[in-house]
Amino acid sequence: MTNTHHRSRLLACLILVSTFAWSLSASANEDLIKYRQAIYGGIGKHTGAIASILKGDVPHTDDLPALARGLSELAALTPDLFAENTQEGKTDALPEIWENFDEFQGLIDDFIDDTALLVEASASGNRQDFARAFQRVGRGCKGCHDRFKAD
Numbered sequence: 001m002t003n004t005h006h007r008s009r010l011l012a013c014l015i016l017v018s019t020f021a022w023s024l025s026a027s028a029n030e031d032l033i034k035y036r037q038a039i040y041g042g043i044g045k046h047t048g049a050i051a052s053i054l055k056g057d058v059p060h061t062d063d064l065p066a067l068a069r070g071l072s073e074l075a076a077l078t079p080d081l082f083a084e085n086t087q088e089g090k091t092d093a094l095p096e097i098w099e100n101f102d103e104f105q106g107l108i109d110d111f112i113d114d115t116a117l118l119v120e121a122s123a124s125g126n127r128q129d130f131a132r133a134f135q136r137v138g139r140g141c142k143g144c145h146d147r148f149k150a151d
């Protein structure tokens with residue numbers, strides 16, 4: 001076998017390997033992004049359920065503590081959802097997140113604290129306190145989305 005043959009086979013092999021590695025990492029990103037969106041989707045659903053109760057659309061007031069706990073547990077999962085390799089793909093997460101990561105993490109910390117206060121308020125059974133704590137949580141959603149999420 002000539003040297004040229006050898007080299008072109010080696011090159012073909014390298015291209016194949018790197019294409020494979022690239023497609024692997026691309027699909028891993030997509031799965032991580034979908035997972036992130038599933039968690040935020042759950043956050044949105046919990047918030048929607050709480051809002052239906054507070055508006056009086058449904059009478060399930062006794063569910064508020066469980067919904068608040070669920071929301072708070074999901075909030076606690078969000079710090080790990082923004083790995084470097086999840087910046088690109090079908091995502092509404094803006095690049096500003098990774099350019100201002102400390103600021104972004106600060107908003108996540110506030111969100112976790114606010115949902116913990118919501119759990120406390122739900123345990124107290126005071127509807128006014130709960131509604132106020134829920135408003136605070138809602139401001140956190142909006143504050144972060146306005147700055148870090150595409151609409």
Ligand code: HEC
Binds near residue numbers: 037044093108138149
């Ligand atoms: C610290 C920032 C931050 C906070 C706080 C936050 N979000 Fe988000 N949210 C995001 C980002 C970033 C995305 C985009 C995720 C993606 O597309 O990869 C998102 C996406 C979503 C989505 C869309 C999920 C999907 O199916 O694509 C919903 C719904 C949502 N958030 C609801 C909420 C609600 C409700 C709250 C408050 C209770 C909240 N979020 C708090 C940053 C935040």
